[in-house]
Amino acid sequence: MVRKYHAHYVKLINPADAERGGWWSPATSSLDFCERNYRFEAIPVAEVFNAASSLALCASGVLGLILARRERVPYRFMAVAVLSIVMGLGSAAFHGTLTWFGQMGDELGMVYLVLGWTYCLLCMDGSRSSGARDTPAGEAEEDGEGVKLASGERASLVRASAAAPRPVASRERPALAAVLVAYGVLWTLVHVQGRFTTAFQLHFALLVIGSDVVFRRRFEAWRMRGPGRDAVRLAVDLRKAYYGTIGVGLTCWLTDMFLCEYLERALPFNPELHALWHIAAAGYVWCAALLALQLQWTDQGDVTYMDRTWGCIPVLRRKAGAD
Numbered sequence: 001m002v003r004k005y006h007a008h009y010v011k012l013i014n015p016a017d018a019e020r021g022g023w024w025s026p027a028t029s030s031l032d033f034c035e036r037n038y039r040f041e042a043i044p045v046a047e048v049f050n051a052a053s054s055l056a057l058c059a060s061g062v063l064g065l066i067l068a069r070r071e072r073v074p075y076r077f078m079a080v081a082v083l084s085i086v087m088g089l090g091s092a093a094f095h096g097t098l099t100w101f102g103q104m105g106d107e108l109g110m111v112y113l114v115l116g117w118t119y120c121l122l123c124m125d126g127s128r129s130s131g132a133r134d135t136p137a138g139e140a141e142e143d144g145e146g147v148k149l150a151s152g153e154r155a156s157l158v159r160a161s162a163a164a165p166r167p168v169a170s171r172e173r174p175a176l177a178a179v180l181v182a183y184g185v186l187w188t189l190v191h192v193q194g195r196f197t198t199a200f201q202l203h204f205a206l207l208v209i210g211s212d213v214v215f216r217r218r219f220e221a222w223r224m225r226g227p228g229r230d231a232v233r234l235a236v237d238l239r240k241a242y243y244g245t246i247g248v249g250l251t252c253w254l255t256d257m258f259l260c261e262y263l264e265r266a267l268p269f270n271p272e273l274h275a276l277w278h279i280a281a282a283g284y285v286w287c288a289a290l291l292a293l294q295l296q297w298t299d300q301g302d303v304t305y306m307d308r309t310w311g312c313i314p315v316l317r318r319k320a321g322a323d
Contacts, residue, residue, distance in 0.1 A: 027098035034260035050095035053275035056282035057088030242287040249280030
């Protein structure tokens, strides 16, 4: 059968879309999801809800940049926030156009984000530092009251606190960063040429599982260092949210992928589960960032607590502990 609105290799999750075309037709992506295409003819967007919900990933990245600037976190966390924005824009381009170019923006952005998250975890090695906190390069250190110290004052403070417990190191690793960047470039070249679908999904799943193995090891090592009951309780709550959001998201993604036709027949409306997957993924990224900061800040001796911004979004705050 000759397809008018889709390239011959496009996998239609929803057969009802076979004769639906619009602004960006013909579709050249390898997948066309369950949401009906071009539902609103006046809007030049193929999958409106899937594209709009992708911006939740951009929102989590923007919030991450705001938090990073306010709390002066290391640059690697800011880089992960930027990668979340990149992935959200790529996903919006994919679902908005159903083109091969948009699909590459989505799928490569997913890989880059997981590689960035893995780098953050691997930098939290748990070794002892010389007492300096992990602050962005070029910034002066501050004392407990937030006053910037001159070099002589800083040296005096270090000598005076030499007997105090030293915080745990969390340092940048340029060689590791170079390896992960090289891997990302290599995968980009392979994926662009191969136009994989199932192989991409398996590759991405392995990356996520690998990062989760690293996370579990870092988390258990952190608990063994005895951070305190309140810190552990907060970290456990964040970990529950971390796994809960990805569990809900995967359930939505799998249901949308494999039960689309059943849902179309059984329900009077499309539940837009792939859009819910995007929102859950944004929550997962945000919880991961908060959890990583919880581990790092408590290792540095800071006291952490949960706050809310705009009355609904959970945000981690810290107060400098007594060194």
